[in-house]
Amino acid sequence: MDVKVKILRYNPEVVDEAEWKTYSVTLQPTDRVLDALHKIKWEQDGTLTFRRSCGHGVCGSDAMRINGRNRLACKTLIKDLNPEKEITVEPIKGLPVLKDLVVDMEPFFDAYRSVMPFLVTSGHEPTRERIQSQADRDRFDDTTKCILCAACTTSCPVFWSDGQYFGPQAIVGAHRFIFDSRDEGTEQRLEILNDKEGVWRCRTTFNCTEACPRGIEVTKAIQEVKRALIFRRV
Amino acid sequence: MQRHQYDVVIVGAGGAGMRAALESSKRTRTAVLTKLYPTRSHTGAAQGGMCAALANVEEDNWEWHTFDTVKGGDFLVDQDAAEVMCREAVDAVLDLEKMGLPFNRTAEGKIDQRFFGGHTRNHGEAVVRRSCFAADRTGHMILQTLYQQCIKQNVEFFNEFYVLDLLMVGGRATGVVAYELATGELHIFSAKSIVFASGGFGKVFRTTSNAHTLTGDGMGIVWRKGLPLEDMEFFQFHPTGLAGLGVLLSEAARGEGGILRNKDNERFMERYAPTVKDLAPRDMVARAMANEVREGRGCGPDGAYVMLDLTHLEPAHIDAKLPDITEFARTYLGVEPYTEQIPVFPTAHYAMGGIPTNIKGEALANNQDVIPGLYAAGEVACVSVHGANRLGTNSLLDINVFGRRAGIAAAEYAETASFEELPDQPETFVVDLIEGMRNATGDERVAAIRSDLQATMDLNAQVYRTEGSLKQALTDIEALKLRFANVAVQDKGKRFNTDLLEAVELGFLIDLAEVLVVSALARKESRGGHFREDYDKRDDVNFMRHTMAYRSIDAEGNVNIRLDYKPVVQTRYKPMERKY
Numbered sequence: 001m002d003v004k005v006k007i008l009r010y011n012p013e014v015v016d017e018a019e020w021k022t023y024s025v026t027l028q029p030t031d032r033v034l035d036a037l038h039k040i041k042w043e044q045d046g047t048l049t050f051r052r053s054c055g056h057g058v059c060g061s062d063a064m065r066i067n068g069r070n071r072l073a074c075k076t077l078i079k080d081l082n083p084e085k086e087i088t089v090e091p092i093k094g095l096p097v098l099k100d101l102v103v104d105m106e107p108f109f110d111a112y113r114s115v116m117p118f119l120v121t122s123g124h125e126p127t128r129e130r131i132q133s134q135a136d137r138d139r140f141d142d143t144t145k146c147i148l149c150a151a152c153t154t155s156c157p158v159f160w161s162d163g164q165y166f167g168p169q170a171i172v173g174a175h176r177f178i179f180d181s182r183d184e185g186t187e188q189r190l191e192i193l194n195d196k197e198g199v200w201r202c203r204t205t206f207n208c209t210e211a212c213p214r215g216i217e218v219t220k221a222i223q224e225v226k227r228a229l230i231f232r233r234v
Numbered sequence: 235m236q237r238h239q240y241d242v243v244i245v246g247a248g249g250a251g252m253r254a255a256l257e258s259s260k261r262t263r264t265a266v267l268t269k270l271y272p273t274r275s276h277t278g279a280a281q282g283g284m285c286a287a288l289a290n291v292e293e294d295n296w297e298w299h300t301f302d303t304v305k306g307g308d309f310l311v312d313q314d315a316a317e318v319m320c321r322e323a324v325d326a327v328l329d330l331e332k333m334g335l336p337f338n339r340t341a342e343g344k345i346d347q348r349f350f351g352g353h354t355r356n357h358g359e360a361v362v363r364r365s366c367f368a369a370d371r372t373g374h375m376i377l378q379t380l381y382q383q384c385i386k387q388n389v390e391f392f393n394e395f396y397v398l399d400l401l402m403v404g405g406r407a408t409g410v411v412a413y414e415l416a417t418g419e420l421h422i423f424s425a426k427s428i429v430f431a432s433g434g435f436g437k438v439f440r441t442t443s444n445a446h447t448l449t450g451d452g453m454g455i456v457w458r459k460g461l462p463l464e465d466m467e468f469f470q471f472h473p474t475g476l477a478g479l480g481v482l483l484s485e486a487a488r489g490e491g492g493i494l495r496n497k498d499n500e501r502f503m504e505r506y507a508p509t510v511k512d513l514a515p516r517d518m519v520a521r522a523m524a525n526e527v528r529e530g531r532g533c534g535p536d537g538a539y540v541m542l543d544l545t546h547l548e549p550a551h552i553d554a555k556l557p558d559i560t561e562f563a564r565t566y567l568g569v570e571p572y573t574e575q576i577p578v579f580p581t582a583h584y585a586m587g588g589i590p591t592n593i594k595g596e597a598l599a600n601n602q603d604v605i606p607g608l609y610a611a612g613e614v615a616c617v618s619v620h621g622a623n624r625l626g627t628n629s630l631l632d633i634n635v636f637g638r639r640a641g642i643a644a645a646e647y648a649e650t651a652s653f654e655e656l657p658d659q660p661e662t663f664v665v666d667l668i669e670g671m672r673n674a675t676g677d678e679r680v681a682a683i684r685s686d687l688q689a690t691m692d693l694n695a696q697v698y699r700t701e702g703s704l705k706q707a708l709t710d711i712e713a714l715k716l717r718f719a720n721v722a723v724q725d726k727g728k729r730f731n732t733d734l735l736e737a738v739e740l741g742f743l744i745d746l747a748e749v750l751v752v753s754a755l756a757r758k759e760s761r762g763g764h765f766r767e768d769y770d771k772r773d774d775v776n777f778m779r780h781t782m783a784y785r786s787i788d789a790e791g792n793v794n795i796r797l798d799y800k801p802v803v804q805t806r807y808k809p810m811e812r813k814y
């Protein structure tokens with residue numbers, strides 16, 4: 001079928017302002033938006049620029065705003081987008097656009113790195129593995145799925161309006177360790193999140209949960225972290 | 235142009251690169267150059283698990299694991315290397331757990347283990363639970379955990395830097411030239427040691443489980459330096475790719491009880507491998523599937539695939555152990571695995587061959603001499619622990635064991651060596667390459683050439699090969715090389731010029747496809763992942779040896795491929811027929 005794809009293009013080497021361009025592409029209903037972008041790049045306009053790698057929703061490269069919602073281009077099928085109408089594609093919001101659909105990911109990764117997203121332990125290392133019950137393991141299972149795609153953070157109205165807020169992903173990243181029974185860095189991590197730009201900024205709008213392509217219950221994770229802060233125990 | 239100096243430069247930030255970086259950066263000043271953000275690396279796509287004889291759920295030991303690895307590799311495995319890998323496997327898994335990797339747990343809270351193809355107890359008696367896993371996202375958890383440790387250890391990354399050339403002075407590796415995607419600027423890195431950990435080249439095939447970015451850059455760079463590539467004809471086709479797409483459904487699906495069926499609903503693997511059935515090694519299962527289809531027992535309107543049946547498993551069990559891959563089936567094929575069988579067909583998956591190294595990760599210039607300062611680990615390397623066919627879970631193991639070893643060896647060498655003066659204008663080769671492509675005015679498109687390359691490779695160099703099919707592939711590749719000389723990119727800019735880089739990557743793919751096919755033509759036998767219908771038996775008399783391919787330039791300036799061979803290291807195990 002013939003589909004119209006309208007893409008917000010921006011290349012500061014050439015123009016000052018972003019502009020919409022519409023392309024016609026022949027696609028199968030089961031093709032993905034990434035296939036559409038590839039077809040445009042490979043057959044019509046080689047300058048169209050976006051990131052991608054794995055092609056099946058596990059590397060987190062290609063979060064973008066598709067029909068006004070954050071999604072992974074490689075996990076969004078054309079048939080699920082009402083393709084009789086124009087499909088719109090634009091970069092995720094709240095991070096500086098560098099070219100077309102490519103944004104500067106550094107602020108996002110900085111926020112992640114700032115919450116100590118690594119296991120903190122003290123004392124002697126055991127010779128074998130640390131023992132952890134499957135029930136304890138299950139407490140943070142959901143947040144281990146994160147692929148750092150930024151769909152959640154860049155769908156958050158607080159993040160858009162307040163450049164300092166860590167954003168939901170950083171809280172997800174912290175949650176993964178706070179609720180890991182093997183970890184001993186919780187105090188420090190909670191202190192970081194207790195900061196004025198931390199977890200209290202969240203206004204529970206659920207955009208992040210809806211945006212997450214991994215089905216992580218982002219808002220729930222944030223609530224759990226808030227509760228841990230109030231009661232100082234996990 | 236910017237210049238940098240580091241003791242150790244690591245090319246690639248997948249599992250192998252980051253595992254190396256954790257060792258090397260502890261000891262000496264280290265930079266990691268990666269064309270992708272580290273967490274985008276394809277290690278993150280690995281699903282099923284990582285094997286180690288922990289014996290957490292049943293009796294096991296690393297010697298049995300070694301035997302399985304050697305036998306699985308159809309005896310082309312260097313047995314000394316396999317012993318190292320399987321012995322160090324236990325610590326490699328425990329190290330990851332200590333770094334925080336959330337493995338699934340047993341009732342006692344130990345690391346849980348499950349079945350995986352080709353892994354057996356006591357030299358083939360029965361299947362054994364050896365694979366350590368985190369649901370069906372083990373690779374994701376390895377990649378995340380290693381990246382988290384790199385953050386903790388302040389490892390220095392240069393993200394979205396494409397390494398395009400290796401600098402050598404008097405036979406020693408002395409640096410690399412990298413292209414910065416964001417700016418189009420070139421960077422010269424001078425280093426005492428360089429570790430290639432740049433992954434595989436699955437994109438020479440159309441149907442593949444590999445990422446768009448797995449274009450064999452590291453192998454291509456080394457190849458263009460006249461250094462050898464080992465066993466390139468051995469490419470693994472994984473049995474269960476989603477039909478038509480190639481997206482992988484892990485062998486864990488069969489490890490958890492999944493069954494392959496043909497159009498008569500027959501569990502056909504019972505005929506091909508009576509003992510282990512659906513859990514036979516991948517090359518056997520892939521060929522069995524292709525054979526079912528060829529003999530008219532395939533499913534679907536064109537009889538083009540077979541079915542993976544999970545419907546007899548409890549939905550709760552599927553959700554606990556196989557959540558991601560069942561979601562792939564739902565998302566991409568609209569199939570509900572609880573109640574429906576999933577269409578599958580073999581997909582190009584893993585390069586057994588690559589840059590030859592010894593067990594320290596040192597790269598080899600020929601059958602015995604190391605190249606001072608050059609190391610390789612992970613899928614880009616050939617140690618060779620996988621021989622003619624890699625066992626499932628042994629790559630995640632390989633990247634951890636040999637990534638670690640290469641990182642240590644590179645740092646130790648850097649601690650004693652001095653920096654070498656770089657050649658004059660070290661960037662010349664890359665400037666010519668890049669500017670040549672940017673300014674070319676030909677009328678060929680990258681995508682069209684790549685698509686034709688992948689089509690001929692899928693048709694002629696896949697699970698079944700013959701002299702005729704391989705010669706056809708070679709003829710096609712010759713023609714594609716001529717077309718590639720006429721390729722033009724549309725994006726002439728500096729910023730994020732992915733159009734240009736796709737052209738550069740295609741150049742590597744064409745080179746590697748040719749090496750693969752030439753190596754395959756010369757191997758007139760069938761072994762592991764390399765199956766020749768015209769020579770359908772293994773021939774230990776003539777071919778129990780590794781292929782070593784070299785790029786050579788003759789007196790007229792023509793580029794040729796010269797093949798040489800290297801003996802296989804055998805220690806404990808004598809070749810036997812590979813029956814399961």
Ligand SMILES: Cc1cc2nc3c(=O)[nH]c(=O)nc-3n(C[C@H](O)[C@H](O)[C@H](O)COP(=O)(O)OP(=O)(O)OC[C@H]3O[C@@H](n4cnc5c(N)ncnc54)[C@H](O)[C@@H]3O)c2cc1C
Pocket residue numbers: 245246247248249250251267268269270271272275276277278279280281282283284372373395396397398431432433434443444445448451452482484583584611612613614626627628629630631633
């Ligand atoms: C879908 C799938 C499932 C798998 N499942 C399993 C499994 O269950 N068990 C198992 O053992 N194995 C599995 N494998 C195989 C295994 O995952 C890979 O072989 C392994 O992860 C490769 O790791 P690596 O570090 O060598 O390379 P990669 O993880 O591919 O990393 C390559 C790195 O090199 C960088 N790079 C590449 N070119 C350049 C360049 N020119 N300049 C700079 N940087 C560059 C990239 O940015 C990247 O960081 C699976 C593979 C696939 C595709």
Ligand code: SF4
Pocket residue numbers: 145146147148149150151152153168169172211212213214215216218
């Ligand atoms: S929580 Fe979900 S949406 Fe947010 S970065 Fe992780 S995977 Fe992406």
Ligand code: FES
Pocket residue numbers: 051052053054055056057058059060061062072073074075
């Ligand atoms: S390309 Fe990897 S998530 Fe879409």
